[in-house]
Amino acid sequence: MKATAWMGADSVKVIDVPDPKIMNARDAIVRISTTAICGSDLHLYHGYIPEMRKGDILGHEFMGEVVEVGPQVRNLKPGDRVVVPFPIACGHCSSCQRGLYSVCENSNPNAGIAEKIMGHSPAGIFGYSHLLGGYAGGQAEYARVPFADIGPVKVPDEITDDQAVMLADVFPTGYMGAEMCDIKPGQVIAVWGAGPVGLLAAASARLLGAERVIVIDRFPYRLRLAEEHIDAETINYEETDVLDTLNEMTAGRGPDACIDAVGLEGHHGNAAMYAYDRAKQVARVETERPFALRQAILACRSGGVVSVVGAYGGFVDKFPMGAFMNRSLVMRSGQCHVQRYTRPLLERIQRGEIDPSFIVSHRMPLRDAPKGYKIFQKKQDDCTKVLLKV
Amino acid sequence: MSRVDTVLLPELDGPVPATLPSTLGLLSLALGVGALVAPGPVARMTGVDDSPAARAVLPAVGLRELGSAAGLLSGARPAGWAWSRVAGDAIDLTLLGRALADRSGARRRRVALTTLAVAGITAIDVLAAVRIGRAGRARARVIRMEIAVTVNRSPAEAYRFWRDMENLPRFMAHLESVRADDLRRSHWIARGPAGRRVEWDAEIIDDKPNKSITWRSLPGAGVPNAGRVRFVPAPGDRGTEVRVELRYAPPAGALGRAVAKLFGEEPEQQVRDDLRRFKQVLEAGEVVRSEGSPNGISLRQQAMQRPAQPLPASRR
Ligand SMILES: NC(=O)c1ccc[n+]([C@@H]2O[C@H](COP(=O)([O-])OP(=O)(O)OC[C@H]3O[C@@H](n4cnc5c(N)ncnc54)[C@H](O)[C@@H]3O)[C@@H](O)[C@H]2O)c1
Ligand SMILES: [Zn+2]
Ligand SMILES: [Zn+2]
Numbered sequence: 001m002k003a004t005a006w007m008g009a010d011s012v013k014v015i016d017v018p019d020p021k022i023m024n025a026r027d028a029i030v031r032i033s034t035t036a037i038c039g040s041d042l043h044l045y046h047g048y049i050p051e052m053r054k055g056d057i058l059g060h061e062f063m064g065e066v067v068e069v070g071p072q073v074r075n076l077k078p079g080d081r082v083v084v085p086f087p088i089a090c091g092h093c094s095s096c097q098r099g100l101y102s103v104c105e106n107s108n109p110n111a112g113i114a115e116k117i118m119g120h121s122p123a124g125i126f127g128y129s130h131l132l133g134g135y136a137g138g139q140a141e142y143a144r145v146p147f148a149d150i151g152p153v154k155v156p157d158e159i160t161d162d163q164a165v166m167l168a169d170v171f172p173t174g175y176m177g178a179e180m181c182d183i184k185p186g187q188v189i190a191v192w193g194a195g196p197v198g199l200l201a202a203a204s205a206r207l208l209g210a211e212r213v214i215v216i217d218r219f220p221y222r223l224r225l226a227e228e229h230i231d232a233e234t235i236n237y238e239e240t241d242v243l244d245t246l247n248e249m250t251a252g253r254g255p256d257a258c259i260d261a262v263g264l265e266g267h268h269g270n271a272a273m274y275a276y277d278r279a280k281q282v283a284r285v286e287t288e289r290p291f292a293l294r295q296a297i298l299a300c301r302s303g304g305v306v307s308v309v310g311a312y313g314g315f316v317d318k319f320p321m322g323a324f325m326n327r328s329l330v331m332r333s334g335q336c337h338v339q340r341y342t343r344p345l346l347e348r349i350q351r352g353e354i355d356p357s358f359i360v361s362h363r364m365p366l367r368d369a370p371k372g373y374k375i376f377q378k379k380q381d382d383c384t385k386v387l388l389k390v
Numbered sequence: 391m392s393r394v395d396t397v398l399l400p401e402l403d404g405p406v407p408a409t410l411p412s413t414l415g416l417l418s419l420a421l422g423v424g425a426l427v428a429p430g431p432v433a434r435m436t437g438v439d440d441s442p443a444a445r446a447v448l449p450a451v452g453l454r455e456l457g458s459a460a461g462l463l464s465g466a467r468p469a470g471w472a473w474s475r476v477a478g479d480a481i482d483l484t485l486l487g488r489a490l491a492d493r494s495g496a497r498r499r500r501v502a503l504t505t506l507a508v509a510g511i512t513a514i515d516v517l518a519a520v521r522i523g524r525a526g527r528a529r530a531r532v533i534r535m536e537i538a539v540t541v542n543r544s545p546a547e548a549y550r551f552w553r554d555m556e557n558l559p560r561f562m563a564h565l566e567s568v569r570a571d572d573l574r575r576s577h578w579i580a581r582g583p584a585g586r587r588v589e590w591d592a593e594i595i596d597d598k599p600n601k602s603i604t605w606r607s608l609p610g611a612g613v614p615n616a617g618r619v620r621f622v623p624a625p626g627d628r629g630t631e632v633r634v635e636l637r638y639a640p641p642a643g644a645l646g647r648a649v650a651k652l653f654g655e656e657p658e659q660q661v662r663d664d665l666r667r668f669k670q671v672l673e674a675g676e677v678v679r680s681e682g683s684p685n686g687i688s689l690r691q692q693a694m695q696r697p698a699q700p701l702p703a704s705r706r
Pocket of ligand 2: 038039040041060061086169170
């Protein structure tokens, strides 16, 4: 089959690899119809996530048709149209049973590596380095889906591929980002990053009853999506000072909750600050560029919540612990526990409360994946989300 | 049975090596006391009563024997003291050799008999010293570990799975098979490097249903070993804390090197991985596999990941 493989920093290729086969009784094989490129894939593309091997198949957002199931998979049959959550979760460990699917205790066969870096191991993730399992990803014609009796969700006919594939990651992730804010009536929520995750976090904050939603980025075309589809207010951090503007907008209180939907490759309007962290990152003294996170902490109202869905991989420098501690802030975080949200969010789409596919800017054939990575990386051609059609 | 350290392994803790040093010690004590208290009769018996030098040497020999006796009976460094007896024997034999050359007639016969007796004692001493040394070194090589994992299953379920010894190879990576001969005894086959196999018999020596199982290898195992697993209810209704204690003594030589290789440089990590697989099998129903780690959790595989791509047909 054809599959998108990581060939080294800033390089992906569509190559020929063997077709996947059932390896365990709870596996299913899915013939992929639509798969997406994610901001998380860019971290891999840029080589910031450790333990990648040349030839690793990328992709953790995919959907398609079940073509084969293992003997223990009784809820699916060949022909079913399904969307697959990106965390691989067994469904039976304590974490899974508490709904914490992205920290499943069993799904990372390389848990030993992850423990050395993170203390304990999170779940395995499709196409997301050997640190998180060494699983082949879904930017391909087929994928093997472990624990298929727990993860994949059947998609009704009236839901389009473009809508359904949002359930693999970005819609649940944005939703969890907003849910972690514990939104009360009248509250103001600020979101750093107007990528797919930030936009859907902002949209979810609306669904969860936020009074005002403020989205921060530097790309006018992305901020426009926030204004048009979510009725959000926006701040272009290259034009104004973010902290001053937020204070002014909230009459000095600061947002009640701040969502970091940027992650470890933040960009900074101040060239000197950017150069400082970028240099440390290149020298591997610091693994992240946590501008958005630092700013979110400083901006947040005292006693408020900082919700981190932007991805981090290692260690952060100059963490404003003083502000965080002295002002009674709360931080919540995590890779999304997608399995917890797929069905309720599918129902919201069915009821017409939201159409998350408003973020999709590009659709192209799988063979054009390298081009998709390039324009998404460079934010060219007003690119927000690339779907690959198989 | 409170700890695995109290499980006796015949090869290490068996009665022969444990009492051998004190037997030799008592022999040294008797000889030493004799030479000091009654040098005359001892000199006559051994045929050297005609030499004034012998009268001076005998108490010195006695003192030396008392030194060996004290060392052997103290229990510290038994191999060293056993070899000190051998060294003493060598001196005695040299002295007797000289005495034999100087004498004739009945005296010469007595000296010759003494020489023979001392030579016999020397042989026993050498054997004992080698044996004591080997058991000591085996004990020094003993590897002990205690590793635990929390499994989201009841103690009864975890116990039941483990108690069926034939299940062990499903999560202990180095085992090829375990055959239960009856409720107590089993035959284990482990995979070694280069297709080498290590086999042994084991017995369950303590079995507390839903609480703990203690087992040990039977005499003749290449790698004497003992183990104990406890199933403790985890606080907060979180299943069971499975706590494993292991103790094994890899032999010296080629087999020992093979065993060392089998367990790699981090034997604890291997056992930890075994317990992770135990958890996977009990909770998820299977050993979790990825394209990069197609055989499931394994330290060696972690270090040499294949790319995250489906396996070629030849590797399935
Ligand atoms: N927690 C999860 O489960 C999960 C799931 C998916 C993605 N993610 C992470 O979410 C993050 C965003 O993903 P995406 O697909 O939206 O990526 P993206 O690259 O499309 O979006 C990131 C946006 O952040 C903006 N940005 C950069 N620096 C900024 C700053 N200092 N202030 C404000 N905005 C800034 C960029 O201009 C860009 O628009 C990534 O880190 C990704 O790995 C996490
Ligand atoms: Zn994603
Ligand atoms: Zn789990």
